[in-house]
Amino acid sequence: xxxxxxxxxxxxxxxxxxxxxxxxxxxxxxxxxxxxxxxxxxxxxxxxxxxxxxxxxxxxxxxxxxxxxxxxxxxxxxxxxxxxxxxxxxxxxxxxxxxxxxxxxxxxxxxxxxxxxxxxxxxxxxxxxxxxxxxxxxxxxxxxxxxxxxxxxxxxxxxxxxxxxxxxxxxxxxxxxxxxxxxxxxxxxxxxxxxxxxxxxxxxxxxxxxxxxxxxxxxxxxxxxxxxxxxxxxxxxxxxxxxxxxxxxxxxxxxxxxxxxxxxxxxxxxxxxxxxxxxxxxxxxxxxxxxxxxxxxxxxxxxxxxxxxxxxxxxxxxxxxxxx
Amino acid sequence: xxxxxxxxxxxxxxxxxxxxxxxxxxxxxxxxxxxxxxxxxxxxxxxxxxxxxxxxxxxxxxxxxxxxxxxxxxxxxxxxxxxxxxxxxxxxxxxxxxxxxxxxxxxxxxxxxxxxxxxxxxxxxxxxxxxxxxxxxxxxxxxxxxxxxxxxxxxxxxxxxxxxxxxxxxxxxxxxxxxxxxxxxxxxxxxxxxxxxxxxxxxxxxxxxxxxxxxxxxxxxxxxxxxxxxxxxxxxxxxxxxxxxxxxxxxxxxxxxxxxxxxxxxxxxxxxxx
Numbered sequence: 367x368x369x370x371x372x373x374x375x376x377x378x379x380x381x382x383x384x385x386x387x388x389x390x391x392x393x394x395x396x397x398x399x400x401x402x403x404x405x406x407x408x409x410x411x412x413x414x415x416x417x418x419x420x421x422x423x424x425x426x427x428x429x430x431x432x433x434x435x436x437x438x439x440x441x442x443x444x445x446x447x448x449x450x451x452x453x454x455x456x457x458x459x460x461x462x463x464x465x466x467x468x469x470x471x472x473x474x475x476x477x478x479x480x481x482x483x484x485x486x487x488x489x490x491x492x493x494x495x496x497x498x499x500x501x502x503x504x505x506x507x508x509x510x511x512x513x514x515x516x517x518x519x520x521x522x523x524x525x526x527x528x529x530x531x532x533x534x535x536x537x538x539x540x541x542x543x544x545x546x547x548x549x550x551x552x553x554x555x556x557x558x559x560x561x562x563x564x565x566x567x568x569x570x571x572x573x574x575x576x577x578x579x580x581x582x583x584x585x586x587x588x589x590x591x592x593x594x595x596x597x598x599x600x601x602x603x604x605x606x607x608x609x610x611x612x613x614x615x616x617x618x619x620x621x622x623x624x625x626x627x628x629x630x631x632x633x634x635x636x637x638x639x640x641x642x643x644x645x646x647x648x649x650x651x652x653x654x655x656x657x658x659x660x661x662x663x664x665x666x667x668x669x670x671x672x673x674x675x676x677x678x679x680x681x682x683x684x685x686x687x688x689x690x
Numbered sequence: 691x692x693x694x695x696x697x698x699x700x701x702x703x704x705x706x707x708x709x710x711x712x713x714x715x716x717x718x719x720x721x722x723x724x725x726x727x728x729x730x731x732x733x734x735x736x737x738x739x740x741x742x743x744x745x746x747x748x749x750x751x752x753x754x755x756x757x758x759x760x761x762x763x764x765x766x767x768x769x770x771x772x773x774x775x776x777x778x779x780x781x782x783x784x785x786x787x788x789x790x791x792x793x794x795x796x797x798x799x800x801x802x803x804x805x806x807x808x809x810x811x812x813x814x815x816x817x818x819x820x821x822x823x824x825x826x827x828x829x830x831x832x833x834x835x836x837x838x839x840x841x842x843x844x845x846x847x848x849x850x851x852x853x854x855x856x857x858x859x860x861x862x863x864x865x866x867x868x869x870x871x872x873x874x875x876x877x878x879x880x881x882x883x884x885x886x887x888x889x890x891x892x893x894x895x896x897x898x899x900x901x902x903x904x905x906x907x908x909x910x911x912x913x914x915x916x917x918x919x920x921x922x923x924x925x926x927x928x929x930x931x932x933x934x935x936x937x938x939x940x941x942x943x944x945x946x947x948x949x950x951x952x953x954x955x956x957x958x959x960x961x962x963x964x
Contacts, residue, residue, distance in 0.1 A: 539899065539903075543872075582829070
């Protein structure tokens, strides 16, 4: 005989697989300090951990929205995408890898280029996205960057690149390598035209991207702790057969060695860029001297040249619309 | 190259990788072997005026068929001691900065520039990183685009990625028949994409790194024939054949005006991967 009898129904047990706290997507764990971060709060702090200042990697579109006035910009050359010039196949055919990358990222390529205003200054920005095949630079990336430089030359705008890349894209062989030369040659023209180029380095920036435009900025900025180098740490470790110190090739290391100008918190990036542009965009250089106009029947010698393809499209690829 | 090259039987010898082996052959003439045979005198100039002199990249003034020119070249070593001295032909930032210094001297005195490429790549080491390996390469790419003097580039052996390209921007690009030029070594590519460095032969094929491939893709203007068994069998003959091509190339580009050279150089690069 039992002394006590349960009158009420016991609480219905929940099957183990359903026993979850519904916070998924609301909290994010910081990679660096393990703090649980409220997602909305993290978004407001531009994906920087409010506790330890860890800078999460962010995508190209977020980057553009963060830099442009009111987050407004016009995407350029979304139709420039990589073909398969070498018919490259490793364990998978290259076109298949490209298609996969497009599907998983919603991006047409490893870079988004755009036109807009930064602090009121006409500015062309190319923002790379590491999630698209490691931000690797193939022909399409090279072409898109070259085109924004040429557009800046035509319209006397400023150029900003935001790098996030493992380097040149192997699947396009030496053609990827030549993009380094192509972009650098375009930057030589920009330099001679006394137009500003700001290079922003984010985690990670290595290989052929570092060894070309990323290191050619009139001013070079970097996000805290970003890995920046020519050879990747693993390659160096294999060469010298020893472990590398933890801070080696980090942004702070580079600034110490005189390789870049400022390590800047993402939340202060836009303000700093505007300050720099204000110095670098000199209105005295803005318009070509009048005598050139007169000798040229009033036509602006720096005006658009007909042989430059004006293929910018306001139409974004359908995939990218799904993503955003 | 056949289109089914990538799906070939693994045991069948892959021609691209045979070229890789020839390009790296230890008896292959290196830059100094060619310089000795191509130029009537060579005065080496050293140092980047910032940090050091880099023996992996040699520079100087020389005379080519009666004309005064500047010479820039990667130099590998033949025996162990030399190899170490030349760092296996892998330059550090001071090498690239010295090269730029000499090229800018050539510009100042209006003398043509000859560059000779033969490197596994720019040196991937701590000191090179500290002194800005990436910046040194990048700077050369930009500044070479600004030069107006004739620049004749020849890939004589290994064209190893950015470390090769950093002296590779020119008006006329030559490549020896068995030379290679690639964005990454076949071994490195195989390790990353196949997760197996032993697949280097496959990778070599896929990367399209031979002179024929690069000519077809528009990155090389002219292929320089080698003695039938390869340059390593007869350095004198290899140099004689190269001299002919260099002479033709120079004759062509000196006819262009300085401005024309600069804009052609741009347009040529502009057409790659458009």
